[in-house]
Amino acid sequence: MPAMPAPNVPAPFRHDPDVLVIGGGIVGLFCAYHLRLAGLSVTVVERGPVGGPQSCSYGNTGFVGTQGALPLAEPGVMAQGLRWLLDPESPFHIRPRPDPALLWWLWHFRRACNERDARAGFRVLVDMKKRSLDILRELCSSGDLAPAFTAQGMLLTYRTRQGFEKACRSVPATVAGGVPLRVLEPGELRELEPDAEFDVHGALYNEEGAYLRVPEFLTGLARTLRGMGVEIHERTEVVGFGTGGGEVRRVRTTRGDLTPAETVVAAGTWSAECARGLGVGLNLQPAKGYSITVKAPAGGPRLPVLLGEGKVALVPLGDRLRFGGTLELSGMDATVSRRRVDGILRTVRTYLPGMERTEILETWSGFRPCSPDGLPFLGRAGSYRNLSVACGHGHIGMGLAPVSGRLIAQIVTGEPPEIDLAPLRPGRYGGLARRLRLRR
Ligand SMILES: Cc1cc2nc3c(=O)[nH]c(=O)nc-3n(C[C@H](O)[C@H](O)[C@H](O)COP(=O)(O)OP(=O)(O)OC[C@H]3O[C@@H](n4cnc5c(N)ncnc54)[C@H](O)[C@@H]3O)c2cc1C
Numbered sequence: 001m002p003a004m005p006a007p008n009v010p011a012p013f014r015h016d017p018d019v020l021v022i023g024g025g026i027v028g029l030f031c032a033y034h035l036r037l038a039g040l041s042v043t044v045v046e047r048g049p050v051g052g053p054q055s056c057s058y059g060n061t062g063f064v065g066t067q068g069a070l071p072l073a074e075p076g077v078m079a080q081g082l083r084w085l086l087d088p089e090s091p092f093h094i095r096p097r098p099d100p101a102l103l104w105w106l107w108h109f110r111r112a113c114n115e116r117d118a119r120a121g122f123r124v125l126v127d128m129k130k131r132s133l134d135i136l137r138e139l140c141s142s143g144d145l146a147p148a149f150t151a152q153g154m155l156l157t158y159r160t161r162q163g164f165e166k167a168c169r170s171v172p173a174t175v176a177g178g179v180p181l182r183v184l185e186p187g188e189l190r191e192l193e194p195d196a197e198f199d200v201h202g203a204l205y206n207e208e209g210a211y212l213r214v215p216e217f218l219t220g221l222a223r224t225l226r227g228m229g230v231e232i233h234e235r236t237e238v239v240g241f242g243t244g245g246g247e248v249r250r251v252r253t254t255r256g257d258l259t260p261a262e263t264v265v266a267a268g269t270w271s272a273e274c275a276r277g278l279g280v281g282l283n284l285q286p287a288k289g290y291s292i293t294v295k296a297p298a299g300g301p302r303l304p305v306l307l308g309e310g311k312v313a314l315v316p317l318g319d320r321l322r323f324g325g326t327l328e329l330s331g332m333d334a335t336v337s338r339r340r341v342d343g344i345l346r347t348v349r350t351y352l353p354g355m356e357r358t359e360i361l362e363t364w365s366g367f368r369p370c371s372p373d374g375l376p377f378l379g380r381a382g383s384y385r386n387l388s389v390a391c392g393h394g395h396i397g398m399g400l401a402p403v404s405g406r407l408i409a410q411i412v413t414g415e416p417p418e419i420d421l422a423p424l425r426p427g428r429y430g431g432l433a434r435r436l437r438l439r440r
């Protein structure tokens with residue numbers, strides 16, 4: 001009689017793939033998608049369940065489209081950040097600690113806070129977001145993924161005259177950069193949102209605003225990938241590597257070893273730790289954010305909305321509504337701060353006073369994988385012929401992942417990349433990252 005498999009022992013890998021993708025968040029899944037389209041056999045390993053709360057791709061507000069392409073590092077942000085440090089409900093916080101990796105990251109962040117770098121970063125990110133939007137439009141035009149993608153534009157609202165005037169001043173440059181942003185005439189906000197009662201000074205509208213409903217989009221994409229022949233192994237963690245002859249030869253996981261021809265590290269904020277196991281340094285910091293999902297109240301908005309000065313995003317999800325915000329550089333501490341959650345809820349109530357009572361269904365925190373200059377790390381890494389990384393997508397990873405996956409497929413297959421990859425080089429901060437440990 002054949003031996004029965006022992007319960008809870010994970011099934012071994014069936015075969016060694018052409019490409020192993022480490023990480024089943026939005027970036028890893030889009031790498032797998034484009035690698036498979038390129039005709040390669042692909043395996044994804046994910047430490048938790050795909051679409052599970054351990055992943056930053058789980059509980060975010062899912063904004064895609066052209067909005068939000070300005071890097072976090074822009075002129076004036078350091079001064080504003082210092083003012084916010086003293087406010088326990090503010091949208092930004094750094095937990096001061098003697099962590100060399102954090103100091104090194106902050107030093108590069110501060111250097112990137114200038115007009116020239118912010119503009120250059122914006123150009124790269126808008127281009128990537130436009131390409132990603134095209135991919136999403138095609139992928140979600142019908143079938144399983146269509147209900148998880150909505151492209152009806154988005155609103156940016158401002159409570160104060162100064163905030164609104166500052167936003168209006170930025171419109172011409174934003175439009176010149178390729179983003180269809182416009183100032184709404186008085187009355188237009190009510191036409192677009194007849195049921196929502198906004199208490200704001202003014203609003204802008206981006207017709208290329210769109211959003212993904214997560215985690216449904218992730219689980220749907222995983223189903224699509226399995227249908228295409230991609231093997232996805234959940235609850236499987238990469239724990240080490242074997243190298244030799246300028247190659248990654250072996251990847252050790254909790255399910256056994258694999259010897260893929262190519263390896264892609266797409267492990268979100270954990271990519272730094274993963275790559276360090278190969279002696280590759282990545283200047284990444286986890287930037288914690290929160291989302292609060294509530295039962296959709298009467299008088300909630302129909303479109304996704306950014307609450308400008310409060311830095312809170314709001315996304316309608318059918319019978320639910322989600323608010324997302326805050327950026328905390330506090331290491332890998334997933335604790336939810338009650339005061340910051342209250343700060344988000346208070347911000348929502350000041351912009352939308354009609355939403356006084358909300359029934360909270362879930363409060364979640366996730367780590368945005370942030371590079372100092374706001375650009376992802378995409379490309380060959382270290383001195384290995386067969387290692388690539390795809391991480392560092394920061395606060396806009398949902399909107400950058402589709403094209404990031406295609407760029408990784410172009411790198412792996414040797415096809416000329418569709419955009420200049422120089423600004424995205426994983427090694428652009430030099431080798432120091434390798435020696436600095438990211439503190440937990
Ligand atoms: C509150 C909030 C709101 C946000 N809103 C938006 C938004 O509106 N629009 C937008 O574009 N972006 C948004 N973001 C950012 C976006 O969520 C991230 O940029 C994106 O999810 C990063 O995707 P990723 O695949 O790189 O990382 P992740 O989604 O974190 O995926 C990495 C995966 O790798 C796995 N992993 C790690 N180590 C290992 C290992 N050793 N072995 C196997 N698996 C491993 C992890 O379990 C994880 O699932 C938001 C983020 C937050 C926190």
